[in-house]
Structures are given as structure tokens and as C-alpha cells.
Amino acid sequence: MISLVDRPVYLFNGDVLCERSEKVGKTEVESLMSKAGLAPDANALPTVPGTGTMAYGIIDSHDTSDGKGGLRLCFDKLTSHDITYVGVVQTAIACGLTEFPVPYVLTNCHNSLCAVGGTINEDDHVFGLSACRKFGGEYVPAHVAVIHQYMREMMAESGAMILGTDSHTRYGALGTLAVGEGGPELVKQLLGRTYDMARPGVVCIYLKGAPSPGVGPQDVALAIIGTVFENGFVKNKAMEFVGPGVGSLSVDFRLGIDVMTTETACWSSIWRTDEAIKEFYGVHGRPEAYKRIDPDDVALYDGAVVVDLDKVEPMIALPYHPSNAVTIREFVENPVDMIEAVETETAKVMENSSLRLGLMDKVVDGRFTVDQGIIAGCSGGTFENVVAASQILDGADTGAGKFSLSVYPASQPVNMELVSNGSIGKLMAAGAIVKTAFCGPCFGAGDTPCHRGFSIRHTTRNFPNREGSKPGDGQISAVALMDSRSIAATAANGGILTPGTEFADRLEPVPYRFDGEVYGKRVYRGVGRPHPEEELVYGPNIKPWPEISPLPEDQLLLMAAVIDDPVTTTDELIPSGETSSLRSNPMKLAEFTLSRKEPRFVGRAKVAQALEDCRKKSVADGTPLPDDLAEILSLVGEHVDVGRIGLGSAVFAVKPGDGSAREQAASSQKMLGGQANVAVEYATKRYRSNLINWGMIPYVVEHEEQGKFRAEDWLYVPGIRKAVQEGSTEIQAYVLRDHERVPVALKLTDLEKEDRDIILSGCLMNYYRDCSDR
Template sequence: MDGVTLYDGGVYLLQGTTVVPQNDHEALIGLTGGVPNREEARRGTIAHGIMQAHNASGDESRLKVTFDCLTSHDITYVGIVQTAKASGLEKFPMPYVLTTCHNTLCAVGGTINEDDHLFGLSAAKHYGGIYVPPHMAVIHQYMREMMAGCGKMILGSDSHTRYGALGTMAIGEGGGELVKQLLGQTYDVATPDVVAVYLEGSCQPFVGPQDVALAIIGAVFSCGYVKNKVMEFVGPAVATMTTDFRNGVDVMTTETTCLSSIWRTDDDTRRYLADHGRADDYRQLDPAHVAYYDGCVRVDLSKIRPMIALPFHPSNVYTIDELNANPRDILAEVERAADKIAGRAGSLDLMSKVDAAGIHVQQGVIAGCAGGNYTNVMEAANALRGKSCGSGEFALSVYPSSQPVFADLVKKGAVYDLMQAGAIVRTAFCGPCFGAGDTPANNCLSVRHTTRNFPNREGSKPGNGQMSGVALMDARSIAATAAAGGVLTGADALDCWGDVPEHEFDATSYNNRVFCGFGCGKKEDPLVYGPNIKDWPQMEPLGENLLMQVCSKIMDPVTTTDELIPSGETSSYRSNPLGLAEFTLSRRDPEYVGRAKAFAAVEAQRLEGRLAAEVADAFSAAQQVEPAASLENTEMGSMIYAVKPGDGSAREQAASCQRVLGGVANIVEQYATKRYRSNVINWGMLPLQSDDAPQFEVGDYVFIPGVRKAVEAGKERFAGHIIRNGQVSGTIDLYMAPLTAAERQIILDGCLINFNRNKK
């Protein structure tokens, strides 16, 4: 990727300006008088200081973190509060922000989402929280404006929880990890590696934050360079970016699969925080004079060009110039990928969108925590002032990221300019990012300044013949495309950039509408339940032995959380565990739910002391392996196999839906993200891995004898006996990456709820 270089191995950063590879001893001696002590220099990163300031373990290599603040949106906060309530929650022990920006539409899928909103407000009143009503702000913009600060750590139940540009190490995890914080427990993780992102040069005026982010993602994702690590942004070019610009780059670090991010801070950070009424939250953060990093992503900003990430991943990156120079070959590759996803030929016809004028797109969207920032929208308005989006197929929607941003854009005339050009300006809403708003028509190409473009993400249903393509671009290039009537155009075609007046933040709308009740919970104020808000069903502890039926086998290189549990129209069932579970794998393996429910019925019969006829032969084969196996001591549950599941969202429902259907394990080659593996654990399933090719098919069984004692003893390797047609047909070597004592106990107890109940 032009402008982005990955170092092979660790580096030392000297005086914040000079990068020296760890093995270049001659240079190190010349610059420092010797070879620095690597372990001591590790302590010189910004990330190390923040992590250890929040670490209660007493062990620098193992973190036990208590966060300064929590945040959730309305797809996740009902389930989190319900889980914590079932586990004995008394009050929110730290600021917990409940934003209403995902399930904002009040009637989707036949349920009333406003019921969830009233539940969120009632929870804030009852337990002492902060509630942000619909249309006021997307989750991450509110946190930037009102909560983030230098040296803090924030945990959110949304994968794009990233506030590194404000000096905050933020992490997106599944709801179980937030429940632990609410109950006074810690976030336990091995201290992650830290990778420097060294910025030099300066961006061309037509280059925006999404261009920089996509260039980095394209360079690091496929090789896993920063997977589960912390990205630390340093170097002289940090100072060339405004904090609003940095926020736009930072939020996209999630798509690299890193754990968190942090940036050096400066006077612009100070100004941003002061302008938002929080001058006391500023602290200058810089690496030590000698700091060691476990890798380095070197970015020459001057070489970044307007970028596009084609379907179906933010790492499928080209420059817009490259695409326009060779559209037929590149788009043909996307069409082949679409056919594979949809399981049919001709699923997406992009070639018909190319003519002598260029590539025609049908939709543009600027929205959310990545695209809806003040600067992005203002730049788009400047580009479209006095122009027209046209009256053809192409349509442009713009969603400012918060009410204060929207209000300032109105005051400065930007909204007027956008509307006059034909753009539709909407309130703060995350819907376009996950398929609950501006869903494109079948066979359309949509360009978006949002966070993701996974298959299904924007609302397509490939299994039902509904297929569209989403490409990610910066707001500037989307505006240039709109000015060209929908012909794909890079921002470098226009000369109108950089004329952005200072943002004037005014918190009046928040002061008038946001409920701020931290520390003032009133138990006499009851939780308000709608008819679609259901409690979690009872879940069993782990059995002495485990007989698992393979209910899905997915051999795709990566399986996203959107495929494990779809977003979009399913959002209306997020507060109904069994109702939502009906959608599990529906866009990837539609038969999974029926198989899992059928095997859950087998387990229900076992609990009643009866052996279902359909499993009799498999159980007999299991007893040949372990003669002591009996109905009383052999749990039966479903299992899925996937090569690399869990890329994308933090939503815990990707795991909880499997669990409420009777799931007991995942077997994988590797987990795409730590957060998905954590979700599997917190819902009481075994996070199994295997280096063996899976010699089983859907409908086969895997029997693990003595599994409970093995987990109790801290064993990490297991033998899985494959049973087919009533016979043991082979074995598979299984293992679990190291677990903490608490994680082992959660699995033994059957889920985090049981774990906390049993502690009383």
C-alpha cells in the first residue's frame, strides 16, 4: 500500500521522532550511547502507562482493569442490564452511558423498539446512569464530546469504542465484560503488545480521515499485524491533523482487529476538550524519550490518495484512481466474491454500471461515528454548495453525528447547502452502518463513509436473492461523486477543501434532554418492561462428559458476527433472547436453527431421564469410549465449526443466541477477535480450537469424556472422538488458549449469570 510500511519486528522510538529497528545496534549505539534495555523501554509507551494505572493485578504481564466509564447502545443495553440484574446488580458503580442510536426506529420487525428505550431510561433512573434519548447522538460521538479524557480507560459494548485521539484507551467488548464491571469485577487480559503507528508528512487537502484509515487497514488486516494489540499513534504528523480528523481515523482502527488505540496529545487535544467544557480532562501524553514497540506501521501521509474499500471488507482497498483506470477487472473480482457469498451466479452485476462516463453508483451515505463528524459534513457541504446531486438513481443521505454537531451545521448554513443540492439530512442514527436505514436496493452500488461493508451488513439477504454492494469512501470523495451526479469521483477532482470554520460546540440540547443520574439511582423507580423484553432462560452447568452434535460447519476463511447473528431487521428482537435466536446464522446456514433446536429437545429429554431414540446409537458409541458415561453425567449440546469466526461487531448475541439454542462449544482454527472468544466464554461455551482439518460433517457428533474435570484442573488439551453412523470414526485434537480461573469457572457454571449467582 503506497505510503504505508510495516516493519519486520520491534522498533525503538527515540525522542518521539526517530524510529530504529530493534536489531540495528549500530544506530542505537550512535544515537543513545548503547543498546536500550528492551523491557524497560516497553514501559515508555503511552499505552503502558495508562494500562498499568488501571491494573489491579500487581503483575505487569497480566491486566485486571477497572474502567473509568462504560457505554452501550440500545441493541445491547437491555441484555446487559438484564444479565447484571439477574446476577445481583444493586447500582451502577461508575458512569454508564446508555445511548439510543441503533434501535432508534420505533417499529421494525413487528415489535416496538420504544419499549427498549423506556427500559433504558428506567434503568438509568433505577441504578443511577446516563441516558441519551433517540436522535441526540450516536454512541461514540457522545462519548467523545462528553466523557473521554486523557489517561482514561472506557469499555463499551460496541466494537467501535475508540477514543484514542482524546488520550483515552477504549475497548469494545461483548456485554458480559460490561456486566463484570457493573458487578465490581475486572477486565482480565494478558498485557497486549503495543505497535507504533508513526505518522509523517501531511495529507493533501482532498484527503480525509477515511482515506488514511483505509490505507492502514489495507496494509495490516490480512497479515494480522496488529491483531489484539494496541495501536499507538505517534510521530510529527499527528500535529498536522485536527482532533476531529484524528477521531475519524481512530474509530476505524477497529477494522484492523486491534484491541485498542491511543494517540499522543497536544494543544489541539487541549483545545478540543476545553471547547467541550472539559479542560480539566486534558493531559499531555507522549512516549518516553526511549520507547520500545512490538512493531511499527509507518505512514507517509503525503502519499495517501483518495481510497475506496470495495465489497466485502474494509481491507479490500484500492485508490479511486486505480479503480477508475481498471474498473472491469477489479469489479469482476468483486462479482465473483458476491457469487460465492450468495451461492449463485450473477448475484451482483457491477459491470453494467460502467460506461464511457465512468462507474455509476446509486447511493451515497455520510453517517455515524466515522462519517458524521462536523468536519466531514462541512467539507461535503462546501463541495456541494451551488451544485446538484441530480434527479436520477443516485441519492445522498447525510447523518450528522450528534445534535450539537447538527445544530452548528444548521447555524453555519451547511445543512441548507446540502439540502439545496438534493441531499437528505437526517438526525443522528447508526442505522445505515448495520442495515437499519438507507438499505440499498437489489443490485445497487452504495458508497458510504461508515465503518463496515461486510456482506449482509447493509441489509442485503444473499440467501433470499437480495444482493447489493457497499464500498467505503471518505465524505469528500462521496461529495465529489454526488457533484458528478453519481459517477464515482475522487475528492482530488475538486478544489474546495480546507475551508472549515471552527466548530462551536453547544451542550444546550444535551442539558435539556439527556438524563444524568450517576450516583443518584432510586430503587423506588421501577424498571419499565415492554412485552418483547424477556429474561434469559436457565442454562446448565457443564456436564462431566460432553456429547456435541455438529449443527453447522462453515469453511469460509472468515465468518463475521453479522453472519453469526444478522444485524438490521433483527434489532427489534435484541431484548428477547429466544426470539432473536431464531435468526442465528440465518444468512449463512439457514438450517442451523432447526438442527440446534432439535438437539436441544434431545437434551431436554435427557434431563428428564430419557434417551431420545435419534441419539441412542451415538450415545452407545460414546460409552465405548467412556464406559462410565451415563445419561446423568453426559451433557448433550450443539456445536458449530468455523475457520475464523467473530470478525466485526462486539455484539454478544453472536454467542448468546447459540447458547440459548443449546450450544455448548465452538470449534475453530482461530478466533478472529478476542471479544468474540470472550463472548463464547461468558455464555458458558467451550472456546475450543484445533489445528486439525475437521473430519466431521453436519449431523456427526464429537464426544469429549471427562471434560468437566479437565477444565477444573486447568487442562488445555482435549481429545474429541468423532462419531458417525453410531461408530467412532476418528479423533480430533482440541485445545483451549489459556483461561483465567474466573473464565474456567464461568464455563463450569454454564454462563456468567450462573457464575455470579453461585458466588453469593
């Protein structure tokens, strides 16, 4: 089904793969070049991976570095949704924003229910509209479109680059190199600064063959994710989709695979474009946005993922990660071992051995049953996915039992066409509930299952508790990811897990007609037309960022959380779901930091924060140190300069930051006095960037040193400010416990000068203010 080539490979004429290794002789290479219609000259081949790739072609056209050092990228367009845009705009204003310099789209698809928290969600929306009017942006009201569907339909362009504050910012199938990052990276673009990084590796995703009827884009995506996530094969690299199999896929099918590339931990994705993409842009009234994108006649990649589409089967990603993927056939044939593995993982990730999903109870007469099906969002709610579900459910009956099915079309234009061609009627007649464009089921703000419920979803993630349950309150439920075709097949079978291939004979292509009239009537389009005289509209919950101190000369950090899990998601660092209502109030949101993973974190962090307040007061007015602070400082040594040292908190995690791009995973720690994370490695670039932009040092330690960290110990880092200033790559620190000093080497890796300057200033806002004061 899928194989990996873990060495450089050539792609000849966009069609023929050739490994670059000692095992492949010159004669064989030249034979493959001839097969691809190229002049056979192995001596003329490039030797630098990335050469001739689509990714590098687009990157180089957006790079302002003149080839000196790392990349300095300027994006063409920006986008945020209503969990992130208030923080972005507030930060940019604090840094001197006067108008949006490039098209910036604010959508309202995460906090759009406005069902909890009183007026605060709609207050955010009003703020967003006022920001688009004042600074010149584009505003998409609630229920009109989910962020990525709107960007596909109205903003993507072949050869362009788009930056979004959502991790699933992926429009590669349309020829757009799109990146999901935390808010501060987008703030830099709003202020005319650049997105800085080293050149990424590029991995060839070579597609061949064609999917079997009943196999959908989620199946292909989960098969790829299951193959490459754990081994980090494409981590922080660009995935480049090529090969003859691309042409066998419809545009919606490509989009469905593409949006899931985020779950591989890659940096971005790009696909070759063709007549199908040209038709997509034409249907959406933007033919000028199309451009043919292909690799050069010879392209060199860091490696390859070879996907035989013919062999992909319907897949299910079991809890608690999209990479936990197996075929539905394997699961149905032998559920017992897999169920026990999920139950074991449940006890581990919930850190409560008494909580069990009770999945064996769902095996009835040898068949596995589920409680709920959801088809929604940027991955599931596209036109073809919903049409396929309606065809499978045409004349069927989802039943009056425990099983329920909800369908969320991804935009109003998609919904209108589904109504027009009868698909919505078929779904409703079968018992499905059809709702508006909304991302909530993907992150726990809608359709939370019952206690011990098992939901199958064509959405993007199935992390622990992401669906909205609260294990701290004794609640537990779980999500498995599947394609809409298999979800509909399961619904047609009354909730018995069923692959979509069993209903393949019902599936047939249906043409799509786009009517953008609803956008013309509801979307505020103010790009390039700012109204600086207008005022921003602030609701009572929208609070500014508090004053943040610069990096001290020495750090004394309370280890407020020590997490030994192999991977820690951003959902565990700051819960999604109901807490999204507080995203415009940084101090209130901070109360939920690590609440589901380490409930003691907030209390511990506040202890360190209170001690730091006492230290500052003592330095300012000469008052004696409180006894508890003096006792802690005595751990450092007899002669402590209280004017040099800064107290705060830190988190240790083996591999933190998988998942969402939202900056609150870092900023919430900062609001409680967080000064650092310590990790063996960081799961994603975007989380590490969030830490840096919030002035938190992303320390790295060797794997064998992780056992030195225990919760409630103190980490003393003498001379840290000098080390950051001087560009040191390692600093000697000490874990302090019971008057014992345990030495530990902290690495300061891959920090560019601007990264260090931001850390020295305390955060990005301070850095820009400091720059303007010079």
C-alpha cells in the first residue's frame, strides 16, 4: 500500500522515480532518464536535495534573503479564525499596526455557536468585523464557511503562499504553499517583517494507480499518516505530491488528503496542478488564479513516500491519534486485541486506571457498534464527501436507537448545491441531522458524545478529550477517524462498523456548480480599503496582554509539570472546546493550562509567580525577603543577588507541541510566569516558534537526562541572559532538590539572532517596542 524510500531520489519528467544511491549505477540511471524522455546524462544531475522541486520554486519566489543565510519569507495572504484573530490583532496593535498590508481573512467557524459564555463569542465577532473595517480586511460571518473551505474557494492561487493561524492551513492541492503557525508569526507579516526558517527538506509523495470505489480521501490520508508520523519521516519538511496517480483523483479528493498532511508533522504541502485544478478555479469564478505547477524535468528529493492508491483500503484511526491507523477490515476481523490496546492507552493518557471506555461492550454478535457519526469541517464537509454519504444513505434508515449522524457542509455555497441536487434531502430522509458550516466537532465544541461513547468522524483529529469529555469529572469518550463513505456505510447499517467499499455500487460522480452569491451578500470585503478613523469595538471579555518582563540575568524555575509521555499535544497543553470562549481573555484562559493533563500545574505556576512578585517588591523598596522565598533562594547558594535572578515556572515534556498551531498553548504558560520548556525534541516548528515569540526558551536535553526532572524541583540556570546574548548553544544548569545540585546540560539549538533578541526582550511585543525605541 505504502512504502518509504529513506534516501535521496530523483524524479524524472514528473513521472519516473530513481533512487540516488551507490546501489543504482550510472547505466540504470541513464536508462530511467531515457524512459522519462530525457537526455541520458547522469553526470549532469543535481546533487542538492530540493533542486527542481515545486516547493523550492515557490519558496524562492517569496524569499527576500538574497540567498544569505536562512529563508526570509513574505506571504501573499493571511487568514485567522475566531479563536485566534483577536489575539493576533491585539498583539499587532501593541506592536504598531496601522493597516493590513496584505489580504487578511477573518473567519468565524470555531466560536460560532455563541452558546456558552454569555455575549463573549459574538463580542469577538463584532471586534473582528470592526478590525476588518479599520485596517482593511475580509470578514466571513459565522456559519457561512469554515476557514479552509473559504480560502480554497476564494483566496488560494497557484504559486502563492498563505500563512494562517490554524494548523490545517493547507491548500497545496490548488498549487498554494500554505503554512499554519501561531499568531505571532502572522503578526510579523502584518508588520512587514518576514517568516524566518532554514530551508526545509522536501519529500516526494509519489502517487500511482487509482483508489477503489468506496475508498475516500481520508482513507488515503490516514494510511500515509500511519506510515510516516511515528518515525518522523516528513517532520518539518515539505510534502510534494507527484506521480501519475495525481491525475486519477478529483480536486475534492486531493483537498481531502492535503488538509490531513498536518497530522504527519510536516511543514507544508504542494501538489502538481493540471486541467482539473484549472477547472476548479474556473468554476469558482477565478480562472486567473490558475497556473501550471510542476517539478522541473529533474527534481531531487530528500526521500519518497510511494503510495499505491489501488491497494489503499478503508481505514480507521483508533484513539488517540490520527497515526493509530489500521484498515477497517483488520479491526472488524480481530477487534479484541486492538480494543485492549486502546483501553490500555486510555488508562495511560487519562492517568486514571479506573476510567475505561468499555469498548468490548460495543461488540454485539461479533460486530463492533458505534454511538455517533460526524462528517464535518475542512476535511469531511466538502461537496464530494457529503454527496457520497447521501448516495450511500439514499433510501436507508439510520434508526431510532443510540446511533446518530450529523453532517456539516463546509460552506454555504457547498450547502446550497447539496440542497439543489437533492443530497441534503436524502441525508435528512435517512435520519441524518444537517447543520451549518462549523469546525466544532473537530475540537470539542459541538456533538460531544455521551459518557463512554464512541464516535466515528471525518474530521482532522482524535486526540484525548478533544471531543469534549472531561476525565477529571469522571467523563470519558473517544473518537476514531474514518472517511465519510465508511461513516455513511456504518450509518446505513444502524451503527455497525462498515467499510464504504460495501456500498461502492451506489457511488457515482456528481458535477458541482458554485454560486458565490451568498458571499457577495454576507462577506465584508474591505481589503485595500481601511477606515482608520473608525474605532475597534471591544466587548467586556476582550482583554489586552499584560506587561511582560524581559529575560533575567539568571533563571530559577519551578518545574510545574513533568510529562513523560512520548508525545504531548497542544490540546493537552491548553484544552480545546469550551475554553475557546476565553481565547480573548489571556488571564482567564491561563487558568485552564494543562488542566486535563496536569491539574496541579496552575497552582504550582502561581506559587512561583507570587514568589517572583515578592522578589521584585524586595528589590524595588528594600523590604526583607519573605521566609519562604529566602529558603528557596538558599538552594541556589549563600550569596544570591536577588536583583539578577528571576523566578518563574517551566514545563518538561519529552516531545511537546503536536497538533494545533494556536499560540495559547505557549502564551497561557507565559501568563502564569512561564519562562521555558525543556524537551528532548519539539514535535513541530510552530509550537517551538510560539515559545520563542512569547519569550520562553525552548531548551533541549539529551534523552538520557530526562530522568533528572521531577515536578516541584527547581531548575537554576545561571548566566542565561549572557548566554543568549552571546549566542551560546549550551549552558550548564542545575536541578535543585533537598539541598542537592544535579547538573544538567541545556541546549540552545537553532536560535537565530532575532529569536534570541525576542527572548531577551521577554516576548515579541516587547521586542518590537524595544526596536521602535531605539
